[in-house]
């Protein structure tokens with residue numbers, strides 16, 4: 001089989017679409033725009049990634065599931081929320097051939113499905129804090145360019161958490177706790193990001209404020225890979241979510257919600273992939289180690305030793321595979337590199353005689369290791385590979401963020417990166433910056449320590465604030 005080469009990663013969009021197919025992640029040939037099919041290998045990756053998310057949420061959240069369909073009467077209650085979503089909602093209007101009395105929205109996100117029930121669940125301060133999440137499909141009639149895993153009309157892997165608290169401050173603390181969970185989630189995936197407080201005109205509809213995580217894609221555009229929103233009492237007043245406080249009075253609850261979608265997988269593929277295909281982090285790779293027996297003589301013996309190695313790795317909880325096909329080694333290396341397998345073990349008759357094997361890391365490092373102690377070598381190299389992947393991705397992101405003194409400089413920088421400019425924080429200057437730079441205001445850096453007084457690049461006012469600017473997916 002002649003191995004088809006991927007387009008170079010510098011043609012990011014072509015490379016990305018070709019890799020979704022060659023890496024058997026997503027099949028885009030489903031006949032509805034913005035809706036795609038998971039290949040089984042891609043679905044195994046998704047399962048591992050979301051198992052990681054569950055591991056991080058389950059210590060103090062409870063997983064559940066709400067209905068997909070939301071009655072118009074509930075959906076149309078929160079004015080801000082409606083304004084933000086009315087152009088994106090899909091409606092079900094018929095049951096069979098009979099028109100429905102009340103049409104039903106397909107959830108674009110589930111506030112309006114969940115909060116009428118929270119009203120019933122929350123009675124007293126003893127019921128708080130309430131922290132639930134669900135991992136469901138949601139539907140948004142996106143009119144911008146749809147892209148697999150990045151901008152979908154059916155978001156198949158929408159993890160949405162919804163929490164209820166006695167005070168605004170507790171809700172604000174929960175937003176920070178959510179950001180910490182997302183930071184750990186992306187650290188395990190070796191994906192770096194920037195925290196930004198979205199500007200008022202781009203916060204979640206119905207929220208007090210939104211904090212987003214943006215990563216920088218290979219072409220320098222940013223991808224919003226998670227968001228956490230402080231809702232205050234906005235939804236609680238609309239949906240009547242009250243609790244009896246310790247003084248016996250009824251109070252409106254304060255809420256948050258925070259979400260991650262399959263964009264986390266788009267980021268995984270894009271940030272780490274290379275011209276040979278996927279490069280998957282050890283923690284989520286469906287196949288962590290592939291054993292490639294070099295079969296030319298003593299075939300049986302070589303296969304026997306390979307199978308013994310696989311059994312030893314599996315017993316240690318490592319997801320291992322053997323490629324027993326009779327393809328030539330080069331074809332096997334190509335296939336498993338395309339699938340992003342972090343570590344390959346090559347073993348032939350001579351290696352067996354010498355009691356060694358070749359350990360080839362997906363980032364190119366190769367070494368010969370003794371067969372006894374192979375497990376320790378694999379675990380050591382896996383840990384080192386994880387750090388190397390994160391360090392490499394962090395260096396790339398840092399290289400793509402630059403301080404700019406003028407709108408012109410920011411325009412050049414945001415053609416393929418992120419600009420940081422002085423901004424007084426006013427909405428008027430913010431919109432002027434977007435127009436002059438031709439990029440979006442991601443918002444003010446959140447949790448960044450860098451301070452320094454400069455003049456707003458629009459109005460000249462002295463300010464310590466700054467804006468991150470970028471072209472977004």
Ligand SMILES: Nc1ncnc2c1ncn2[C@@H]1O[C@H](COS(=O)(=O)NC(=O)[C@@H](N)CS)[C@@H](O)[C@H]1O
Pocket residue numbers: 108109110111140142149150151152153155159160161204224225226227229257258259260261262263
């Ligand atoms: N069309 C889309 N396709 C894929 N992912 C999307 C799409 N729209 C939003 N997302 C992802 O979903 C995350 C959460 O969406 S959101 O609108 O920002 N927030 C909410 O819906 C809140 N209810 C928190 S769950 C976003 O940060 C973004 O990463």
Ligand SMILES: [Zn+2]
Pocket residue numbers: 423424425426429456457458459460461
């Ligand atoms: Zn200004």
